[in-house]
Amino acid sequence: MRRFDELLTAMIEDSTRADRRYRATTFWEIAGAPIVDDLRVHGVTHFREHRSARRYYAPMYGRPEYLDRRESIERWLRRMPARRAHSVRWRLDGRHAARVDARLFRATDVAGGLDLGGVSESQIGGGERFEIGGQRYSRSLLNYLRALTLLKRQAATDDVESALEIGGARVALLHSHDARRFRAAKTGGEYDLVCYGHTHVAKIERVGETV
Numbered sequence: 379m380r381r382f383d384e385l386l387t388a389m390i391e392d393s394t395r396a397d398r399r400y401r402a403t404t405f406w407e408i409a410g411a412p413i414v415d416d417l418r419v420h421g422v423t424h425f426r427e428h429r430s431a432r433r434y435y436a437p438m439y440g441r442p443e444y445l446d447r448r449e450s451i452e453r454w455l456r457r458m459p460a461r462r463a464h465s466v467r468w469r470l471d472g473r474h475a476a477r478v479d480a481r482l483f484r485a486t487d488v489a490g491g492l493d494l495g496g497v498s499e500s501q502i503g504g505g506e507r508f509e510i511g512g513q514r515y516s517r518s519l520l521n522y523l524r525a526l527t528l529l530k531r532q533a534a535t536d537d538v539e540s541a542l543e544i545g546g547a548r549v550a551l552l553h554s555h556d557a558r559r560f561r562a563a564k565t566g567g568e569y570d571l572v573c574y575g576h577t578h579v580a581k582i583e584r585v586g587e588t589v
Contacts (some may be wrong), residue, residue: 383418390414409434426505426516437517438506439472445506472517476508479520484511486527491535494523547571564588 390410393401402410409430416428426436432445444451451470455463468474487494498513507514515523529535547570550563563572564585571589582589 382422386414386417424504426503431505436505437521439475439508439517440506441470441472444470472506473508476515476517476520477510479517479524480508480510480515483520483523483527486524488527488530491530492526494526494530497523549573 412430413428413434416430417425420428425431429446432438432442438445455467458466484495496513497519499507499516499519501507501514505516507516509515548568549571550569551573552559552563560572560574563569563574565588567586567588569588
């Protein structure tokens with residue numbers, strides 16, 4: 379734990395010395411303190427279960443009052459008739475809302491392009507997951523999957539390799555042996571950062587607003 383605390387301190391200090399373009403936004407400057415406090419106290423193994431995670435970066439389906447006072451609420455539910463308790467719990471723990479979103483995702487997905495049907499989330503970091511139709515979903519994952527079904531309807535996704543969004547920046551990852559695609563990624567203005575391999579030579583260049 380001491381080693382982790384030292385690394386966390388070093389990361390925070392490094393971030394304050396970074397070029398202004400790469401420093402945390404105002405949102406993360408505010409969120410950073412409680413997130414770091416939780417990491418120092420509880421560690422990183424179950425980071426998605428931290429109170430700060432639910433507030434800032436790991437949205438949950440479960441009602442906050444249920445997640446914060448699960449044991450006392452479960453004692454209250456056990457005094458109810460079984461069918462009534464099941465109905466109340468179904469809504470408090472978020473299972474009902476998760477199933478609704480999963481059905482919406484599957485109903486709007488289209489054939490071809492990105493294969494989303496087999497996507498399932500790991501349990502790394504702990505926190506809320508629901509197993510639906512043999513796949514595990516968090517609220518974050520279902521949000522992304524629903525957005526990707528919209529993308530599939532608007533654009534060809536058969537040749538997508540990797541695309542990320544980090545802190546609002548659009549990032550492309552690709553192998554530069556395909557000159558046409560590499561040039562399009564660099565010059566098209568779609569990405570803020572293009573990371574590529576193949577050359578085994580470290581290099582940083584800017585093309586317009588793309589690095």
